[in-house]
Amino acid sequence: MNGEESSLRPQSLLLTFLGDQVLGRDVCVYSGSVIDVFERAGIGEQATRSTLTRMVKRGLLRRQREGRRMYFGLTEHSTAVLRDGEHRIWQAGAVNRDWDGTWTLLGFSLPESWQRQRHDLRSKLTWSGFGPLFSGLWIAPGEVDVSDLVSELGLSAHVKVFRAHADAGMDIGAMIEETWxxxxxxxxxxxxxxxxxxxxxxxxxxxxxxxxxxxxxxxxxxxxxxxxxxxxxxxxxxxxxxxxxxxxxxxxxxxxxxxxxxxxxxxxxxxxxxxxx
Missing domain, CATH: 1.20.58 (Methane Monooxygenase Hydroxylase; Chain G, domain 1)
Structure with a gap:
């Protein structure tokens, strides 16, 4: 490639590979095929095997033996992740021209000792398109469903979610620059x-x-x-x-x-x- 190659984790590449070659086809791919392709991408055999094993343990891959060969396929979890990525690439796109003026506001108040829970919540909010309007109040464009996110973290009792519109005099451009x-x-x-x-x-x-x-x-x-x-x-x-x-x-x-x-x-x-x- 021209210029410097970006940093991509083997797991990200492997999920992309499976989304491209396996998603929606009800097939599994031979581990040797994965190793071959990844060696061409500059990732060694040991790193690829370790990534396959780790993803099985995390519930992202299923194994299927055929004779002496081991094949890998998708689980419900990885299929959902890949379908979301597919939607982001081909349906949602990178440019939001259809915004209707709605914002999702999420407020949370966690005990001071819950540092891990606070970190996990902020990470998942960032991944879901939120930015910190204030320390305990986050905002995202459009109507964002965070019910699964909040439930997964066990924080339903500590989070409040609202839909809102900005006042006419609000400088939305300045707010965006301050928040993201x-x-x-x-x-x-x-x-x-x-x-x-x-x-x-x-x-x-x-x-x-x-x-x-x-x-x-x-x-x-x-x-x-x-x-x-x-x-x-x-x-x-x-x-x-x-x-x-x-x-x-x-x-x-x-x-x-x-x-x-x-x-x-x-x-x-x-x-x-x-x-x-």
Missing amino acids: ELAELASRYAEFVRRWQPWETASPEAEEALVLRLRLQAEWLQIIRRDPRLPVKHLPDDWPAEQAEKTFRAVHARLTPLARDAATRLLDLVPVRPDQT
């Missing part, structure tokens, strides 16, 4: 364009295209999952998300035929057997 790290997010989008735009016209070999598309999708998902999808009309005029999304789609379309050809030749897939875990 716009400069960091813009830098991520700009770097994505710089790194991937040359591939809009490049012609890689099929095996390279398979690895490139894997990294392309993983990097793009990593960025947009950190993007709260703020209303575009309240963002700077030169906001780079739209250009980054155009680059993503153009490169993805160019790499896909070659990547599919390589996957057909390199991957050993078998149907899912319901009796396996």
